Amino acid sequence: MTSPFLLPAGNVHITLSGGRTSAYLLHRLLEQNGGLPERARVVFANTGREDPRTLDFVQQIGERWAVPITWVQYSPSKPWFEIVNHNSAARAGEPFEAMIRHKRFTPNGRKRICTEQLKVRAARRMLVASGWKSWTKTLGIRADEPHRHEQDDQPRETIWMPLVAAGVTKPMVLDFWRAQPFNLPADVDSNCRLCFQFGLPQLERQMLETPDDDFPDRMEALGFGSFLRYPWSELRTLVDAGGDVAGLDRRSRRRTPCGASDNEECFA
Numbered sequence: 001m002t003s004p005f006l007l008p009a010g011n012v013h014i015t016l017s018g019g020r021t022s023a024y025l026l027h028r029l030l031e032q033n034g035g036l037p038e039r040a041r042v043v044f045a046n047t048g049r050e051d052p053r054t055l056d057f058v059q060q061i062g063e064r065w066a067v068p069i070t071w072v073q074y075s076p077s078k079p080w081f082e083i084v085n086h087n088s089a090a091r092a093g094e095p096f097e098a099m100i101r102h103k104r105f106t107p108n109g110r111k112r113i114c115t116e117q118l119k120v121r122a123a124r125r126m127l128v129a130s131g132w133k134s135w136t137k138t139l140g141i142r143a144d145e146p147h148r149h150e151q152d153d154q155p156r157e158t159i160w161m162p163l164v165a166a167g168v169t170k171p172m173v174l175d176f177w178r179a180q181p182f183n184l185p186a187d188v189d190s191n192c193r194l195c196f197q198f199g200l201p202q203l204e205r206q207m208l209e210t211p212d213d214d215f216p217d218r219m220e221a222l223g224f225g226s227f228l229r230y231p232w233s234e235l236r237t238l239v240d241a242g243g244d245v246a247g248l249d250r251r252s253r254r255r256t257p258c259g260a261s262d263n264e265e266c267f268a
Helices: 020-033 052-064 094-103 113-129 170-178 200-209 215-220 232-240 245-251
Strands: 012-015 040-045 069-074 081-084 135-138 157-160
Touching: 012 020, 012 113, 020 040, 020 052, 020 170, 040 113, 052 069, 069 094, 069 113, 081 113, 094 113, 094 215, 200 232, 200 245, 215 232, 232 245
Parallel strands: 012 040, 012 135, 040 069, 135 157
Antiparallel strands: 069 081
16 A cells, blocks of 8 residues: 655645644655655754744754755745744744734634644745745644545645545544654643634643733834734733633624634644
């Protein structure tokens, strides 16, 4: 039987979100293909809002598994992306803020332009600038995430989800990482810190753990809308006062399904 992890023909864009599942997929691809050919490229799209430990994890993957990883992040001017590395990658939300200012729009649950601009398009533009015309794009979506299986092909991109075909589930991924000499710390949530797709109890926990992180407040102060249906300052006031944060869920903006909303991974 042919392995579901054998690379298809042509160029292959391997997305690495910085989470355990996409990293597990990368390991299986390396293992089944005896490494990666030049026509395959591993890409990590940095938004500037990742937990610093996520950046360290991505760096460890590249070093320990001897695989080149292209770090890309959004730029508000042509060519609309820049190549960075572990040392130069933004850590204070600079690409995210630049995107909000340029688009004059604050992402929300119904229109997640952050994923589209900071991850999907930044990576796509980099690949086109590298000379690629079309490619297969891997997504580290598991078999036990059926609500995420409907992924349409995009211009230039054919979507490939080998973990679905292989029947890989979250317990299998966690078992793999428990056997490894390195891992993403257990308390790292999804991708971006204080993501508006998180449930309110999770946001409350993060806000209490990092009270000085005022990025959402500052972005909404730019005047281009709110991440949630109500101002972030209202949520912060309630958290600081120890109020009923869960009660705000009734007023939350409807969210389109994504990895972050399930404390999973948000892909490029």
